[in-house]
Amino acid sequence: MSVIAAFLTGLCSLVVLFSLVWLVQLRTRNAGLIDAVWAWSLGWLALLYAWSGSAPLQLRVLLAILGGGWGLRLGTHLFLRNHGKPEDGRYRRFREQWAGAADRKMFWFFQFQAVFSMLLSVSFAAVAWSGREPGSLCAAAAVLLWLVSVIGEGVADLQLERFKRDPANRGQVCRQGLWYYSRHPNYFFECLHWLVYVPLAAGGSWWWLTLAAPLVMAYLLLKLSGVPLTEAQSARSRPGYAEYIRTTSVLIPWPPKKS
Numbered sequence: 001m002s003v004i005a006a007f008l009t010g011l012c013s014l015v016v017l018f019s020l021v022w023l024v025q026l027r028t029r030n031a032g033l034i035d036a037v038w039a040w041s042l043g044w045l046a047l048l049y050a051w052s053g054s055a056p057l058q059l060r061v062l063l064a065i066l067g068g069g070w071g072l073r074l075g076t077h078l079f080l081r082n083h084g085k086p087e088d089g090r091y092r093r094f095r096e097q098w099a100g101a102a103d104r105k106m107f108w109f110f111q112f113q114a115v116f117s118m119l120l121s122v123s124f125a126a127v128a129w130s131g132r133e134p135g136s137l138c139a140a141a142a143v144l145l146w147l148v149s150v151i152g153e154g155v156a157d158l159q160l161e162r163f164k165r166d167p168a169n170r171g172q173v174c175r176q177g178l179w180y181y182s183r184h185p186n187y188f189f190e191c192l193h194w195l196v197y198v199p200l201a202a203g204g205s206w207w208w209l210t211l212a213a214p215l216v217m218a219y220l221l222l223k224l225s226g227v228p229l230t231e232a233q234s235a236r237s238r239p240g241y242a243e244y245i246r247t248t249s250v251l252i253p254w255p256p257k258k259s
Helices: 003-028 033-052 057-082 089-120 122-128 136-165 185-193 207-224 227-237 241-247
Strands: none
Touching: 003 033, 003 089, 003 122, 033 057, 033 089, 033 122, 057 122, 057 136, 089 122, 089 207, 089 227, 122 207, 136 185, 185 207, 207 227, 227 241
């Protein structure tokens, strides 16, 4: 399958998938499922491109394992985190702001997620249609980056979940583990994950396209749906969060400033 055909197949599948999720939230009035489906959709695109690409088989298998495995872990974590719980405050705020137009605007918001998924999937495509395998050092660097990013994000997620489960921490700011060094360590490792495909595409004609994904993800998290919405909500509901913002790095883990 050509790269254009695979891209269009992926786009159509995401439009249909995200439309179905929109229909589900019409019934449940809870848009949180889109978080998990978004991560799963990227894992699906990694598998689709790995199956359709023309790169050497070993490289496409590695892409399927790394991209698919990352999407499966993150999507499953987000699903378990949101399942059976009230709608996330971000989406409740959207409903309040959009009022009578909430259902229509939520549909296009979901489709906007599909656009970002396709932009990020360019990294998968650059690997799947690479004309040659990367050297052993580049492949090892990619695997090492993947391990650090996936394990790091998993540890950050686990630390936050444990903090939230303790009733004594209700309404408090998590400063435990990685959250002592960064306000969003999970987002940091999320951005780091997208650097995996830079060395994996090394040697291919389109390797430079993989540089876009980390930038797109950083912009998405820092300027759009990640940090601004999360911190606006936390600043309203958690005493001490303003001090946390003042002393703690927003993304890159770093020793905090003195109070």
